[in-house]
Amino acid sequence: MSVNIKDVAKKSGVSTATVSHVINGTRFVSDVTKQKVQKAMVVLNYHPNLIARSLRCKKSKTIGLIVPTVNEGAPDFFYMSVAQGIQHYIKKQGYHLIFSNYNNECDEEEQIQVFNTKCIDGLILAPTNDLREKVRNHTLFGDYPIVYVDRKMRNQPGDTILIDNQEGVFEAIQHMIHKGHTRIGFISAERGENTSDEHFQGYLKALSKYGISIDSNLIKSGPSNFETGVQLTRELLESQKVTALFIANNTLTMGAIHYLQHKNIDIPNDLAVIGYDDYEWTKVTTPFLSVIKQPAFEVGEKAAEILLSKINKQNSDYHDYRLKPYFISRESC
């Protein structure tokens, strides 16, 4: 792989400038020389060195991605889909993705530092809470555009791609109401994060739209893990009479479903259920689970689209973009 532009130039009897212009179409070259050059390129099996090109042009055609693709040991499917969406979009434009998943916050900062030296053209980042604080002081980022996904970064310029969490929950609850349910349980991750808060808002909005009063006994929340899902579901069902249950988090949904199956509760007759995230396991349950599906892949695509448009200076003002989740109606409600 050590054949370079000079070799091609020599072989075809022209200057490197001409070869370069043939490659990039950046100025007129007569047909006859163009063909000489092209022939030389295939004969020598020449491929331009992108590193040299990057150095000269100060464009690497590479974007960085920093997301937690692994969460407490387990792979985080949401961010994986985001990554795939990005990949899908940028590939078409000849861009590359170098990616890096962080495990803790200190790590995250370090990753950004590394990316800075890599001359990335842009960055897609899912910021932790911690990072939001830190970045206020340091000059952490280089002078490339940044797009944030899933979480907002208030004190920093940049676009943000978000999920319309409220709308997703609203639709699900509304669907339940249309089916005649009025006592609807709601389980979510701990309040405080903007995602769970928005979920809760969606729940309230739907109930109030249809004039159903809020019963705080039907509302539970806790840390996002399997056991809590089991636990909260048990607490809810043992103490309250509900005809429908919405769980606003995938891991909690798994716990809930496990409990319900274990207790042989007839879904949807005894209890209608809508869960969160359309992962593979929702197709194993009996009956198949209706869910709110987050448009993770689309988030990735959108992030990539916005980022590339920023890189190419096609627009310069910052926006938040909210993508609507899908309600996937299967058999559980």
Added chain:
Amino acid sequence: MSVNIKDVAKKSGVSTATVSHVINGTRFVSDVTKQKVQKAMVVLNYHPNLIARSLRCKKSKTIGLIVPTVNEGAPDFFYMSVAQGIQHYIKKQGYHLIFSNYNNECDEEEQIQVFNTKCIDGLILAPTNDLREKVRNHTLFGDYPIVYVDRKMRNQPGDTILIDNQEGVFEAIQHMIHKGHTRIGFISAERGENTSDEHFQGYLKALSKYGISIDSNLIKSGPSNFETGVQLTRELLESQKVTALFIANNTLTMGAIHYLQHKNIDIPNDLAVIGYDDYEWTKVTTPFLSVIKQPAFEVGEKAAEILLSKINKQNSDYHDYRLKPYFISRESC
């Protein structure tokens, strides 16, 4: 980001050579100048440009990864874990990963071409059948080391990291036999791929070790999808009397479990079950599913380890490495 080594040199009153040597520790520099240089670097917030370095050193500290992380629209968790394993290992060594997932074979070839121009230091590749044929003719690869994962590439030099498929199945079946089962159903993906063939060998090996005769009626295979899993399980259970069932493929396992839950079959009393791949959904089923877990993360780590050792010329002969799956004993068998 336009502060470069010259700026540092000027600021600290030394030559760029000295700065470079301070950065890399490549020759002796007196303490006093070393400190001047280091101070200038922090004051200016200097970070060496890795692209320039790559160009000069012909080392990019970047490795490429080409795997099908998306398979028929659905994310492929196996390769995702592989990717994470790689990531985990190379990060510690200061390497980066650029990755690319292919959807069809022609795409795969193209991706390799692109990587060649990126000056990757090494490549990790899950080759398709198709690629194995193609590569015979072309000079497709650059002169970097290559490590193959999951599938062998016979006509090309390189190491291969494989899973000991036979051993995994053997252990599972043996476990069933120890529990007293003799009529053990076996469902796998279509024969022909070396993975399914190895699965089948494991089944045969276990049965013959314990002197259990082979009954071809208990052996089913078909394309890897949910419906086939349902279908084959039904066929097996309706026609044969079996007390245990092993499914050597995750998607087929999902179908099987769905059928069994739907039919209200008592696991493990009516039927003991061991499935394939320890994905999240195995913890939703009632009872929790015992599985053969493929060491995907470890495959990634091992691939990275071997590749980096090749890049650093620490060894030069090619090997196949076979990693043993884990048998995870839960409640279904």
Added chain:
DNA sequence: TAATTTTTTGCAATCGTTTACAAATTCATT
């Protein structure tokens, strides 16, 4: 044919590092 315009190409600097080679400085020795 000479002058002028148009078409087509080449020269050489540049991007930011690393590194072979050599030069300057310091130190010890006589």
Added chain:
DNA sequence: AATGAATTTGTAAACGATTGCAAAAAATTA
């Protein structure tokens, strides 16, 4: 103080592309 050895630094050429500027070649015109 002059010499040589040891220590410490600097100069400048790479790496492989792109591109502003200008020159050569061809075509047109007078």
